[in-house]
Amino acid sequence: MDTGFTIQQVAQRSGLSIDTLRYYERIGLLAPVARASSGHRRYMEHDLAWIELLIRLRDTGMPLAQMVRFAQLRRQGDATIAERRLLLEEHQRALEEHMRVLERHTVALQQKIARLRECERRLAPASIPARATAHGETGATAGDLGASSASK
Amino acid sequence: MDTGFTIQQVAQRSGLSIDTLRYYERIGLLAPVARASSGHRRYMEHDLAWIELLIRLRDTGMPLAQMVRFAQLRRQGDATIAERRLLLEEHQRALEEHMRVLERHTVALQQKIARLRECERRLAPASIPARATAHGETGATAGDLGASSASK
DNA sequence: CCTTGACCTGGAGTGAACTCCAGGTTCTAT
């Protein structure tokens, strides 16, 4: 009986550090991992699948606290499936909203880049040493400024 | 001379907190803001535009340190326009890559949600008290686990 | 037998990005 992956193998496969794997177990993101007779961790396939999901949630912006909540629900078994689904759906909605925001930001950044490029075109080729005008390359439309990050 | 916005007004319009506005100035993200005779800050239109850009960069994941670098370049005037553009283009590329990753994650999460819903369908209506099987709702395909977050 | 390297634990330390506080000034309304 010494099947399963060592913590090092899991770290390599998952991209998480060894310390992070232990940390996740400490805070209850991973249920206590099986041990070899030596006391060393042995991760099973289902641990890998779970870790993969955790990474996905983390990378899509879910805070660890919420992931812990999710992990707790999971450990409570089938009775919590609906609740878990709701949690994921909620997260999914937030994520899609976030992606829309990012989409809008890229457009705006693209415009900003275009304006800079325009500035370059106006300045560089005409190497007339015009006294470096520090005028507004910030960009026009100082208009909206519409509450992007809600601070409580 | 007492034109311009108070720090409170800017906080409301921008969604940043008053403390954050002062903090950003301290670390050099904002050049020293104009003051009323009283010593109170008075933000001008061009400050608002700049703050708007800062928020955009922050919300798209640029670390403050890089934003500070960008702000420094800006203060050095027109000579740094090309460098600033390159910085933004670099950021834009990273951002687009990030959005692609998020896209893939949403797809996977959507599948996960579908599997949970499937579990619910199988369990809930048949109210036969089957001994709560803690079998794998983790989902299939524990396959790839392909290094998602590069830990140095 | 001894070293080397992977692993263990509990706890302390880190970096990023704020957020709060004390103690003091200034504006505004009554």
Add this chain to the structure above:
DNA sequence: ATAGAACCTGGAGTTCACTCCAGGTCAAGG
């Protein structure tokens, strides 16, 4: 004139998500 709100500064404290460390155990090679 004075209470109370808004502002100022410098510095300390907080939260999050790790990351590192000391001191010890365990397995394999020379």
